[in-house]
Amino acid sequence: MADSSLIEYSLDADRVSAEARVAFPRLTDAQTRAVAETAKERELQDGETLWEVGDRSASLFVVIEGAVEITQPLPDRQSRVIVKHGVGGFTGDIDLLSSKAAVVAGRASGRTRVLEVCPQALKKLVVSNPVLSDVILAAFIARRRLLLSEQHGEITLIGSRYSPQLYALREFLERNSRPFSWIDVDNDAAAERLTEAFDLSFDELPAVVTSSGEVCRNPSVTGLARELGLSDIGAGEVFDMAVVGGGPAGLAAAVYGGSEGLSTIVLDAHAPGGQAATSSKIENYLGFPMGISGADLAQNALIQAEKFGVRFATPRRVARLAKDGSVYRLELDDGESIQARTVVAACGVRYRRLPAANAEQYEGRGIYFAATRMEAEYCSGDDVAIVGGGNSAGQAAVYLAASARQVYILIRSGDLQHSMSRYLINRIEGLPNVRLLAHTEIDRFDGADRLTSIRVRDNRSDEFRKLSVSGVFVFIGAVANTEWLHDVVSVDRNGFVHTGDMIDTQSLDANTWAGDEHPSAFETGTRGIFAVGDVRCGSTKRVASAVGEGSVVVQSVHRRIAEMGPARVA
Numbered sequence: 001m002a003d004s005s006l007i008e009y010s011l012d013a014d015r016v017s018a019e020a021r022v023a024f025p026r027l028t029d030a031q032t033r034a035v036a037e038t039a040k041e042r043e044l045q046d047g048e049t050l051w052e053v054g055d056r057s058a059s060l061f062v063v064i065e066g067a068v069e070i071t072q073p074l075p076d077r078q079s080r081v082i083v084k085h086g087v088g089g090f091t092g093d094i095d096l097l098s099s100k101a102a103v104v105a106g107r108a109s110g111r112t113r114v115l116e117v118c119p120q121a122l123k124k125l126v127v128s129n130p131v132l133s134d135v136i137l138a139a140f141i142a143r144r145r146l147l148l149s150e151q152h153g154e155i156t157l158i159g160s161r162y163s164p165q166l167y168a169l170r171e172f173l174e175r176n177s178r179p180f181s182w183i184d185v186d187n188d189a190a191a192e193r194l195t196e197a198f199d200l201s202f203d204e205l206p207a208v209v210t211s212s213g214e215v216c217r218n219p220s221v222t223g224l225a226r227e228l229g230l231s232d233i234g235a236g237e238v239f240d241m242a243v244v245g246g247g248p249a250g251l252a253a254a255v256y257g258g259s260e261g262l263s264t265i266v267l268d269a270h271a272p273g274g275q276a277a278t279s280s281k282i283e284n285y286l287g288f289p290m291g292i293s294g295a296d297l298a299q300n301a302l303i304q305a306e307k308f309g310v311r312f313a314t315p316r317r318v319a320r321l322a323k324d325g326s327v328y329r330l331e332l333d334d335g336e337s338i339q340a341r342t343v344v345a346a347c348g349v350r351y352r353r354l355p356a357a358n359a360e361q362y363e364g365r366g367i368y369f370a371a372t373r374m375e376a377e378y379c380s381g382d383d384v385a386i387v388g389g390g391n392s393a394g395q396a397a398v399y400l401a402a403s404a405r406q407v408y409i410l411i412r413s414g415d416l417q418h419s420m421s422r423y424l425i426n427r428i429e430g431l432p433n434v435r436l437l438a439h440t441e442i443d444r445f446d447g448a449d450r451l452t453s454i455r456v457r458d459n460r461s462d463e464f465r466k467l468s469v470s471g472v473f474v475f476i477g478a479v480a481n482t483e484w485l486h487d488v489v490s491v492d493r494n495g496f497v498h499t500g501d502m503i504d505t506q507s508l509d510a511n512t513w514a515g516d517e518h519p520s521a522f523e524t525g526t527r528g529i530f531a532v533g534d535v536r537c538g539s540t541k542r543v544a545s546a547v548g549e550g551s552v553v554v555q556s557v558h559r560r561i562a563e564m565g566p567a568r569v570a
């Protein structure tokens, strides 16, 4: 325990002392009075439960007498008290803004009085009161960061680090900022005890154990998301704007749309953050002189959008777009659909797979398309190879060099001069354990349960050699994620969407475009469908330009909604 007698913490004391003032502040009397205007006062008995882990409509509670204990479940069905809020302390974390399942529980400690602010009132409060908004949101973000860094959570994953299914579940939870515990059956002393306790056989792994002790054997990412309330799309609502893709462009459109009163939903096939979330450090985004990890950037933007009432649903892949009267119907790959008056395609690009033998077999167990903390941990102390000569490959090399023994960068060409920024080339040249292998291509992946080596070919001499590596990080050639749009809008031969002046006036449908009308800058040839960010033909493939386009497009969305009048659903 640390700090004052009023607010006590049991999260890692060193880290907490640095972040405590942000994560666990005490409201001033004036701030408490401001909260009281939208709150209900409640009296509680010792031990009375305020909410349980998994609740989706927990309120925020400000303590005005007594104390509230926050508890977190542990893998062995026990729980621990992580924080005790005294007078002026308040409960809650980022899930309060989005009705996601609570990751901790709260109960009164001693006779207690609290002010209860329901989720709707909380959203109004953070939008209307900037001082309280700063204190509350900063605390929410810092609390979630602390929980994530502790690697404990309301759910426990049990499985092997070499299982692609476990990798997919971990990646999904990490990228959605859901705290969880992971028991590695290959290395963890607790694994045998837990598999016995939950009666789990080897083929039932990976498994997920929830805080209530429920066990899901071989769960899918979709099932887990449903369980956690991350994929809700609402029932029957016609949104003003549906954003397809929650990368930087989609997040920016969501923040501007939400803040300007548009009812907005963001659907993402994976998780918020897009490509940016796979970057360990973005150093050229304005306003972050020390750089910012893509995950933090995405997390902050997500909270900002949720503060303005934007709904996020992941993993939700849009498979087709159709029209119902005057509104669009976005059909999802699981057969469900949503309706919206305008659609913003912010679905970006994905990296190409490697055309080498056995590649598919090792995806998630040696071949990765991101270099974040999770992948670095998998390959710690080993030799790894990075394929590609662009900035994403350079960032990955710098990041992985800190934990891997040797990092090879494999490129087909002779040098990095034309593909990578000078600052990254300089950094790489200064790292003794990073080696550039020019004119080199992967020919084959080898290993048993997991990748152990690759065979590479020198494309000048045609000579082959073997490299023992446990991880290959692929950052080559991007493909537009526009299969769902091909029948509806004009795209170039690589699938990138034409917008604004790129659209041939002759091809515009005379029923929807009158006389000299033309699509606006980020609009496609189909009225009310827009494209922003990396997926747009001719865009600059950068975080800043994606964010810029996502912010600007909302003006045109307003214009189209204004001219439409009330929605008519066929």
Ligand SMILES: Cc1cc2nc3c(=O)[nH]c(=O)nc-3n(C[C@H](O)[C@H](O)[C@H](O)COP(=O)(O)OP(=O)(O)OC[C@H]3O[C@@H](n4cnc5c(N)ncnc54)[C@H](O)[C@@H]3O)c2cc1C
Residues within 6 Å of the ligand: 244, 245, 246, 247, 248, 249, 250, 267, 268, 269, 270, 271, 272, 273, 274, 275, 276, 277, 278, 279, 280, 281, 282, 283, 284, 285, 316, 317, 318, 319, 346, 347, 348, 349, 350, 371, 391, 392, 393, 395, 481, 484, 532, 533, 534, 535, 540, 541, 542, 543, 544, 546
């Ligand atoms: C490793 C790495 C490092 C990078 N570093 C930098 C950097 O330092 N500086 C910089 O400026 N740029 C950097 N970039 C580039 C930058 O991240 C991109 O330009 C930016 O993310 C593009 O944003 P976007 O929103 O347009 O698309 P994306 O980030 O590609 O996001 C698109 C989103 O759409 C989702 N999606 C796709 N199809 C569907 C569908 N059918 N239904 C629902 N959802 C869908 C995807 O899951 C994804 O989340 C980096 C990229 C990578 C990969």
